[in-house]
Amino acid sequence: MLISLNWLKQYIDLEGIEINELENALTMIGQEVEKIDRQGSNLDNIIVGQIIEKESHPESDHLTVCKVDNGTEIQQVICGAPNHKKGDKVILAQIGANLGEDFVIKKTKIRGMESNGMLCSEKELGLGQAHEGIMILPEDAKIGTPAKEYFKLSDVIFELEITPNRPDCLSHIGIARELAVYYDKELKMPNTKIENQTTEKAQDLITVEIDDTEISRRYAARIVKNVKIGESPKWLKERLESIGLRSINNVVDISNFVLMELNHPIHTFDYNKIQGNKVIVRRAKENEKVVTLDDQERELTSDDIVISDANRVVAIAGVMGAANSEVDENTTNILIEVAHFEPTLIRKTSKKLTLSSDASYRFERGVDLEDAEKVINRVANLIKEVAGGDILEGIVDNYPIKHEKKLVELNIPRLNKFVGKEIPEEKIIKIFENLEVQVTKNGDNLSLIAPSFREDLEREQDYYEEVIRIYGFDNIEDILPKLDMNSDEIVDTTLILDNVKDIAASVGLKEVINYSFIPRDGLEKINFTRIAKDNTLEVLNPITEDFVIMKPTLIYSLLKNAKDNLSRNFSNINFFEVSRTFEKGEKLAKEDVKLGIILAGEPNKYLWDAKPKKYDFYDLKGIVEEILSKMKFNNYTIKRTEQTELHPGRGADIFVGREFIGSFGEIHPDVLEKFGLEKESILVAELNIDLIKKYTGKKVSYKGISKFPAVPRDLALVIDEQILVGDVIKTLEKVSPLIEKVELFDVYQGIGLGLGKKSIAISIVIRDKNKTLVEEEINGVVSKILEKVKKDYNAELRQ
Known part of the structure; x- marks a missing residue:
């Protein structure tokens, strides 16, 4: 967005404020300055002069010796251009002037005669492409006037990066308003009142219809008769040219001027070309065609908004007008349009037709519903000023859905x-x-x-x-937070959201970032039944069919990541995502921060000293347990999974009491088939970080390390296959206070065990904090273990 300082000064007094200070003010209030162009900075020591004598150079047949009056003295300048004569007003680059690329004007001799400057062409000044002759100025040009003052190039142009949430700043009034607040100065608004109207009423000559309020919430029209289309005045051209806009004619230029002033797009029609004395805002018909102002025929669909008269399309709303209603040199009566159109539809049309303009850019971001009268009056006043004409009484304003105040x-x-x-x-x-x-x-x-x-x-x-x-x-001064320190207990802060990512990365996982949306059938595709379909949040106006549901789980997106990467022959998929999930709450949406993990492929494929293997359940279990351990989350239980997206025999759920914390395991074969991954073994985990924080973040107590040795014992127990290993481990942990740790390290089912049996290999660590255990005490603990599992699970020691 280009902002002219001279233009800005029409609306706010910036006297005494330096350019650097203004740049800083704009940045501090959120309008980032990308670039500053100080126009005319290359025209120092360049002035208006007058040739008072001209003679041929005695040593050249194409050079002339000119005596040039610069307003204070007469200087001799050698010139090679053919188009000047005595009495001409010219542009004189004096000694010290810099014409770019290290071209500095110096006192020199040309063919033996002294030259104290240079007479300049348009191209040499950067003001045009003409270079065959020097610039000859009008007779009223004042001798001695600095060139940048004569050409009114003393402006400063700010290039601003306007954030998408602040479309109101895409104009000079928008930026002036921001600066007026910052400096506590008065904002001088332009005149938007109609002083003189005819007795003829606009409503007698035009009607406005809006077929569908979902595509347009307001359309205002005003008529100016008896205008004369012609060249714009100098002030209007300069304003537009300062921000890179080309002058077209006085009426079109006024539309562009007010757009850049008040930030509301305007379209002008030749009123005499509107058939049936009506304009209709409607959806285009399928395959409806229109020739736009660029002489291109466009084919439209029902997703496009059009403006039509009684018989045909006269504009693609918010994007471009049609050639059949264009303002041209023969136009005498003007119909002015100021409207509101649905931003998403304008965006789709602009993208589809590859037609982008200053107007469509603003409609896509949303325009002010309430400013139609102010804008249309400003346009009418200025058209009358630069093109003459008569403003008809009244505005034809169709405004079915009013602005809702918040x-x-x-x-x-x-x-x-x-x-x-x-x-x-x-x-x-x-x-x-x-x-x-x-x-x-x-x-x-x-x-x-x-x-x-x-x-x-x-x-x-x-x-x-x-x-x-x-x-x-x-x-706002920096103030360090006050922290209470306790030497015995330390407040656990490792579960801050950013640290969750660090922990996941520390165990070798790679982060992925996904959108917060999934397709409507996304949950069905992964057999996800934990949340009822009625409890999902659906986007009212999704950009695409892939962005319909706000995701209640990370699993769908992670499976898509795995599929995309496996299809590109990546052999080691070990990704994690930390993101919010969404579902309906009692009043507001319920949001939870979750950690998702996905493993697929062969982690050792490219290691020369390792055997090839695919990720399995225990790889994922180890990663999950390590992450939970680093989060200081230990008081949980693991049960056989009940999640329908996971393989029923190769998945686990994590609980604290009866509260579900998360799950991990292999993806169900039916789900893999739907994704075309039936030949893969893919594992996922999803943990609710908010619930984990609920049970951690407490005060953590530290225990001393025993100086007495631990005694490891491994036992292989044969039990019925339906018995959960987790239940057996819990039982063993309670057999004796000397049991420090119980872990599963192998499961076997097959020959030698009998039908319906499995063998579980368990490692047990036995230790006394106060003394070294003797063999008799160790054997006593083992005997208690065997008695307990025999009694509770009918377990036998595998021989």
């Missing part, structure tokens, strides 16, 4: 706590009033209603941001 309650103490500084109440209210926010005070609370051009102000926190950026980040 009331937000802001608590001042809560704001100050958030900011970390006590900002005076009167200062806060002043900032909001300058931002044109309606403010009603009620004790410590402020009731706020945003102006119609600030659709981004929806929540209390949005208003916090407004106060902070206008008050100034530099005015």
